[in-house]
Amino acid sequence: NAGVTQTPKFRVLKTGQSMTLLCAQDMNHEYMYWYRQDPGMGLRLIHYSVGEGTTAKGEVPDGYNVSRLKKQNFLLGLESAAPSQTSVYFCASSYVRSSIQYFGAGTRLSVL
């Protein structure tokens, strides 16, 4: 029972470098989400998707891009990393908007 799997678990980048975080879910969920968690800020939604081929902006989308080419995968890209993007990133998925969201284990990203 994999659920929601995020790769990588840890990453260190230099300012200006790019990277892609991968999220995969095996529950056939329509909705997928990317959040970032910073100390004292709770979880903030970056982007989300309501189905294959769709994406939408969340609360803090600037500096990030996403793609949902396959239903089971949701990719989060940083084109030019900045120190302000140092955070823990969580992916989640759910059947519909109001149903339970299941989270991945998180990716800890440091941008130097």
Added chain:
Amino acid sequence: AQKVTQAQTEISVVEKEDVTLDCVYETRDTTYYLFWYKQPPSGELVFLIRRNSFDEQNEISGRYSWNFQKSTSSFNFTITASQVVDSAVYFCALPGNTPLVFGKGTRLSVIA
């Protein structure tokens, strides 16, 4: 816009004490769902409960109970006879303009 307020940033209790975590929300929706999630020190996010606004009955699950009061827009979480394993950050959330709006969380420390 929807908003979730968890006024208690940190709470510390001695093992076996009861503790209540407060959650106050704002929404213009007539029907909605409320959620609680737990984030233990290991970092993953664990779903605890989802409550429909139609159902105002209190819910009990073992040592956990939830008190939903529509009149005061509150959805409080009580842990009875707390244990060290209850130490975690607890988040309250509800769907809003973005799929899920999280409070900033309450860090609970249970001391042996």
